[in-house]
Amino acid sequence: MALFDKSSEEGVPVGAGTPELRMWVRLLACAKIGEKQLRRRFEDQFDTTLPRFDVLAALYRAPEGLRMSALSRDLLVSNGNVTVVVRHLQERGLIVSQINPLDARSAIVSLTPMGRKHFLELAEAHHRWISELFAEVPATQKEELARMLGDVRGALGGKR
Numbered sequence: 502m503a504l505f506d507k508s509s510e511e512g513v514p515v516g517a518g519t520p521e522l523r524m525w526v527r528l529l530a531c532a533k534i535g536e537k538q539l540r541r542r543f544e545d546q547f548d549t550t551l552p553r554f555d556v557l558a559a560l561y562r563a564p565e566g567l568r569m570s571a572l573s574r575d576l577l578v579s580n581g582n583v584t585v586v587v588r589h590l591q592e593r594g595l596i597v598s599q600i601n602p603l604d605a606r607s608a609i610v611s612l613t614p615m616g617r618k619h620f621l622e623l624a625e626a627h628h629r630w631i632s633e634l635f636a637e638v639p640a641t642q643k644e645e646l647a648r649m650l651g652d653v654r655g656a657l658g659g660k661r
Contacts, residue, residue, distance in 0.1 A: 524653075535634055542630055547623060552578075554627065556586050557612065557620040560596060566611030568601060595619055 540551050559575050560567060567575070573583040587610055590596045595616030601607040612620065635643060 535631075538634065539627070539630060542626070543623070546626065549623070550586075552576075552582070552586050553590060554620075554623050556583065556590060557595065557616060557623065560610060560612045561617065561620050561624075564611070566599070566609040568607050568609055570607070572610065590616065 536551065543549050543551055543554060555576055556572065559572055569580060569583060569587065572587075573580045576583065587596060587598070591598060591610075594613055596610050597613050598608045598610045601609050638646075
């Protein structure tokens with residue numbers, strides 16, 4: 502990128518101090534810190550992974566089930582990545598895959614009753630962990646930050 506082709510007199514890449522770049526770096530840092538803690542807790546306490554939780558959460562929000570392509574699109578990951586996670590969850594009896602009655606070339610995956618129960622247990626722990634992560638942030642700042650991030654997401658072309 503042209504911004505980083507040159508250095509200032511101090512040796513810092515030109516553009517490194519822009520508000521946009523500082524915001525980007527801080528967003529990434531916060532996300533990585535939180536994600537690392539969640540990954541560790543899912544592994545330690547439930548012998549599961551964050552991607553498995555994400556698939557279960559997406560299917561919980563869609564009780565009628567989702568096509569694999571819709572699931573990968575919702576999770577912003579490739580079909581191949583979703584397939585690996587789905588297969589694992591199927592082997593554990595947490596989800597079921599059925600031929601799509603409208604298109605026999607595709608499958609619809611949905612939670613089993615055991616998968617629904619397991620997800621609710623994970624979701625309760627996830628909610629508690631998120632609350633712990635942000636316990637030191639005042640409620641007014643959490644609300645304001647959530648609003649501002651919604652604005653940023655909208656400006657980036659995402660859903661608010």
